[in-house]
Amino acid sequence: MTEVKSPEVPAPPAAVPSELIEESGRWGRLRRFLPLVALAVALILPYSTLHLPGIFEGALNSPGTLQLLAVCLIFGGLAAGYDLLFGRTGMLSFGHALYFAAGVYGTDILITRVGLPLWQAAPLAIVGGTILAGLLGAVALRTVGIAFAMVTLAFAQVGAILVARDFGGLTGGEEGLPLDVAGLPDGLVGVANTVNLYWLALAYLVVVVLVVHRVSGSPTGRVLAGLRDDERRIGVLGLDPYRFKLVAFTLAGGLAAAGGVVYCLIVGGASPHITGSELTLSLLVMVVLGGPGTRWGPVLGGILYMYLDHRLVSFGTSDAVDALPAFLSRPLSEPLFVLGTIFILAVYFFPGGLASLAPRLSLLRDTLRLGTRRQG
């Protein structure tokens, strides 16, 4: 083994950031507009009364469907924010749920217990979550690699314990804390106004995507990509890896806290399961399924994961699954079993996630079309 093994972060495989690749050909030029098309579809969706049986339960603009879509959009944004750490900087944090929970519980406690109006509570929760991320990141980043993963996991566990044990009677313990709607503007209260929450979730996703892309395209983003590929080289160039990592960690924490604020409004309160390590693990699953470090992969992964997580429950109780023998139908009615298995298979067979499928398929298509000519 001539290669010197670096003891640092087990980073995802190095890749050229998608921002730096020039798209070519007619398809490439079209692809540039695909996100805009998706955004347009998302914008007209609440005005559609279309029924998609099997995919959604009610019409597209029914409150149930809109709420599911809003949660999916939030997790699309969360996954994109987490990817800023994992896919783009190569930091494996197992404590991202903490900052999300800080946003959710921060908003909830400030509105319900303290009695602040939303326009004061939301910025306070976001700023609080960001400061928390900065402080804890400053300690955790003194370690690297797996130790960093474990320290972030431990910090998040403290958050989970604080919430579950209900210190000072603030969090409502195991039962969670329903949001007091008296502190909210009228437009965000009630089933009829679900569409406004959907707009809010969509706005959050757009903001996160813009921030993440802006940062990755900037000189700071190049340094972050450099940290992922070879941290020592960045150090040799005279840049301080610690500072850049702390910036990325704090920014990602702030984005997660903002997502928590919107999530709190959509779900109408806070429950302790969002503080657990499972949430961080599912963020990791979303990013890897989507494609770490790619432009749209994490967003797609987050949306798809949340959608499957919700819909697989009704799939598991459907007649087709119930008709199967017990040893098949029982595991299939557990969404996490199905998602975990898909995830393991994805790690083996689609290492780049969903985002790598399109280039792979187009390569296959070109190979088929050109017959015997070799593709380089």
Next chain:
Amino acid sequence: MDAIILLTLTGLGLAALYFLVASGLSLVFGLADVLNFAHGLFLGVGAYATWWAAGNLPGAGPDGLGFVVAVAFGVAAGTLMAVLVELVLIRPLYSRTIEQVLVTVGLSLAGVALLQATWGADARPFPRPAWTREVTSIFGAQVPNGGLLLIVAATLVLGGILAFLRWTRYGLIIRAGVENREMVTALGIDVRKAFTLVFAIGGAAAALAGALGSVYFGTVSPQQGGSLLIFAFIVVVIGGMGSVVGSAYAAVAVGLLQQFVNYYGTSGLGDICVVALLAVVLLLRPQGIAGKAVTA
């Protein structure tokens, strides 16, 4: 005085449980660089296999020799599971650390869901010998026998692992591999056989922790492994990755701290003190109590 002795012994019982989980994690991480999130699954498999064997396996039962057979079956099941995981899932990804971590994460999600699908999400009463429900009087303190059983088992496992590492050829290879894996490979020794062995040892210890921990708590549930695993991770980091003795020291420190603070302070404060201890150790001595330096 009674309270202090009781807290010390129950704290040591908790430490024994942490050590049984952490020793395998630490060895696996030290040798193969795999952060094994599926370790909690091995624990769950051991607990449920013991539970199943006590009710269904001929010759096994909840009492006396039958209970020993049931625990042995549980440990065998956990070991088999660990070896299968290493051979089928981890080995093809050799030296691709990030994918290995991801696979164990997926396995822990899917495996716990599978346990839940098969036996339900609720905790089930665990069949245990009558004497483990009783207490022994030690210097006036009434100590539950289940905790003492854990301490004895963990001490035996610690002695066994240390003897194995010190006096056998494979133990020598594992120690050398933790120290410098490339050098061992360069000497023409197939380190991957040692990986399988380390997974088997870790799986067996975790399964034993699952079985005896269920005896101690009196119930078995699919989520049991997950909550223990986080504290086992903390123990591994404090003790120094790759060091079994370090894990033992760290487990005792964590178990005692948690038990005493939870008793004299608010419930839950002990868990937070443990994380504070972790932060202090990492700031003062990032490589852990007995570990090799993690940073280059």
